[in-house]
Amino acid sequence: MYEAVHAYPDGEATVARHAATAARQGYDGIAVRSRDALAAAGDGGPSAADRGESPARDPDALREEYGIDVVDAVEIDADDPTSASGAVGNYRSDRTVVCVVGGDDALNRFAVEQARVDVLVRPMAGGGDFNHVLAKAARDNGVRVEFDFGPVLRETGGRRVRALADLRKLREIVAHYDAPYVVSANARSHLELRAPRELVAVGEAIGFDAEAVREGLQAWGDLAERNRDRRSEGFIEPGVRRGKYEEDGC
Amino acid sequence: MKHLPKHLRPRWRYLAVGLESWPDAAIGRRAFQRALWYSAGNLLGDAGSADADLTLLSFAHADGTGEAVVRARHGHVDEARAAVACVSEVDGEPVGTLVRGISGTVRACEERYMGRATASSTQRDVAFGGSERPAVVRGDACDVETESDRVGATTFDTE
Secondary structure (H helix, E strand, O other): EEEEEEOOOOOOOOOHHHHHHHHHHOOOOEEEOOOOOOOOOOOOOOOHHHHHHHHOOOOHHHHHOOOEEEEEEEOOOOOOOOHHHHHHHHHHOOOOOOEEOOOOOOHHOOOOOOOOEEEEEEHHHOOOOOOOOHHHHHHHEEEHHEEEEHHHHHOHHHHHHHHHHHOOOOOOOOHOOOOOOOOOOOOOOOOHHHHHHHHHHHHHHOOOOOOHHHHHHHHHHHHHHHHHHHHHHHEEEEEEEEEOOOOOOO | OOOOOHOOOOOOOEEEEEEEOOOOOOHHHHHHHHHHHHHHHHHHHHHHHHHHHEEEEEEEOOOOOOEEEEEEEOOOOOHHHHHHOOOOEEEEEEEEEEEEEEEHHHHHHHHOHHHOOOEEEEEEEEEEEEEEEEEEEEEEEEEEEOOOEEEEHHHHHHH
């Protein structure tokens, strides 16, 4: 199972600290949402170490050190769909997972209608809303919608009640239209990370299906794997690869 | 009062909980118990909180790391786990919690999951973000003080 974290300088812990904590908690990998926390990887160029940069910014070195996968993701937090669109175009080619921060009706709409976007994160935060039109668009474009467990774990009082109500609404719509989704605790430091079993227990306490939470955590890993495959050299389009044909195929 | 016949005694499960905080945080037993009960009360309601019980049996915390044994009623372990996960602050200090394991007796819980020797912490200057900064180093973990804030790093970041 995977978790998506905010790392230093955006959060309060470095990628390495997140990776060390997540490995101890039983995750298979982490996706790093912060734009400046990792060097962009995977385009076949020289690794960070070869370029003379610190290995702490190199996903491959971190993977080696802590034994869990480190995925270079990016979160696009734009004011309006036009600038978000430009940013998606810029980052799509050099990041494995591209997320768009929602929380605004126009941005939510933009994110679910773009097949280039992988995840719409925090769609209900700060007055954003979600409905059946967006759910259908998300399903048709394969954009995953994030269930943000952060406020459930860390807020109290009225704000938490509103976050829980929003989660329930989102869950009902997403489940009805069978839209793809992910689950995350949105940890900003190693202290905010919670183990997968804990997130499953919290999910059950607030009305989620245990299996659904597990799938939501696994989904980050599936996304990373799919996008790495797409960015690999042999990939031409889904189902079409360049390379040797299989010997036992007919 | 005369103790209950065996079949009427409640059956318990014991959760070994690992704690982590910033190195300068002081977290007391009573404060943690209060945070735990508040968390259970808020997440599960009074009825669910009473069912889960969540009494703190032992507690230790020093230098940014700690551990605790939490008692929960058999059959309410998932609720207890959720309540433990929702403890995000104790007395305003952010804490990380992790359920290391669950046992049927206190003794098994302590023998299996508690008292792991934690590396002792030392205060020294490390190279981080292009300059020397004061930090508390404990094993691989390295909590660095920057101008405005604290950053959780590891020795991997500071080499």
